[in-house]
Amino acid sequence: MTTSASIAGELPRPGARQSISQLPVNLFASVMGLAGLSLAWREAYRAFGLDLRLGEAAGWIAVSVFVILAVAYAAKFIRHRAAFQAEYSHPVMSNFFATIAIGLLLLSAFLSPYSTHLGQAVWLAGTLLTAALAYAVAQRFLSVQQNAEHTLPPLLIPGVATLDIAVTGASMPFGWAYEVNMFAFAVGSVLALVLVVLIFGRLRHQEPLPLAMRPSLMVLVAPFAVGFLAYTNLTGRYDMIASMLFYFGLFMFVVVSPKVFRRDVPFGITWWAISFPMAALSTAAFKYADQVGGTGLHTLAFVIFAMLTVAILILFLRTLVILINGTLLRV
Template structure:
């Protein structure tokens, strides 16, 4: 009877075959929140323990999702293959190397070797996926309607290499960071233009994809972090990246956060762009020493924290009521 009860409970929760790869965006968001609170300890004097606790949650989430998705891959390989070749969903595989890269920064605080190992794994995976996705697009016959913000995720992954490894001690790390900055920067410019053209000239995104609009700020804020980590300075070009990303966030905020947009896993698409903006705002405020920028950094960090708490609770809710893992 106990075995039957366990099986029934598993059936109520759902099947791992329906575990969406875009749920790894949650690890990106939580990791970004941990890094933001780590920087906040320098700007606001908050306790580093907050960042530590959030970082632990991010690591545990990544382990749980990795086990779940590997199980899906072994038990339902065709489901994973279909997801990978999908013109929109396939781009979310870029959330996996980004998660690894961000976790390398979190873990690296406690173990340099572990952090460096994760960075190498994340960098190698990022370069492979960048090649695969760009090659796929260059096959031609792409529908302009598929030019959605998710196209930017593999591009942002390239930029995240420099965010996590801008100061790696390896003699070859400088050129790898430069390579990834070049790939991410130029590809982001091209893809952003294509996506903007689609958003202007074609029908609005479906409600389920609306939260992904915030991904559009990713290349600018992640680009700011990657560029400043690589050059070890904040110059006028970096300032332009930060301010345009901030402007775009304000424009898109009121288009995304509406009651008419239903909740789903796709909402995690707002988490990392907001986390990148928060990290960039704090870093810029530490550089400029302006009360206005300090206030902006505080508002964005508070907003990010609230949004991620709500997303975390609502995701657990749809997991245990059986909606998350049901076909």
């Protein structure tokens, strides 16, 4: 049975042997963060003329990390089926399977300028996987009674994944793409609305999150930042609804940041949960500033982007350290 320590990404005891069975599915969140940084860098290039090569390098690293993780996790599925089943059936860890789908959708946006057909194929794969996972989550939600203590921010990830279909699929040339995007926007928006209310209720009435789980609070930013991107992509409008989504996402970022960025929060894979919400907010800030204008908004967009870049760099280096020293996969 998966323990609360393993959910939080707490490091296993020293001296234990290594096994691919210990590869956590939430490590796919690193692909989301790296790909999100690359897409945000393209916006920074348009806004400030920053060197685009750095952002594209982050995107290709994201592609490489996804391929490596996909092969490794497939090996875990084949060789350690019980460990896979424990993650998939767990009420919290199961939500992180949606990070695989979000990674595919973001990579489709990154790859499209290089190969239109490859970008479309990856988007189709990500869309199908996202829809399947959203259906599975909804079925579990309506069929299986859950403990209140498991109503945590990661529950939002499958809903955010559905919204990402609309974020990355607006330029798809298929005749049916618009309706698929609208379907995804509807499902993702309502799921996010329901789950945000439940999570706020849990945070208000239950025990505070353990320190090691604090980084997952940043996921509360994602529905609003991603919702902004999906809404503006589908409608082409930067109206009052778009402003509301952007500013509430910014408000949540300001609220949860002091709870997340603390020295007493131990490092673990759960820290990657901060990466994509920050990347989505960064991209949203650039797009909003471009439409509305003003030095203040452009400065805000650059500050969020700088924070994102530093955060991804630190997370990437610290993850490499625990991978190289063997801590990541210790039993």
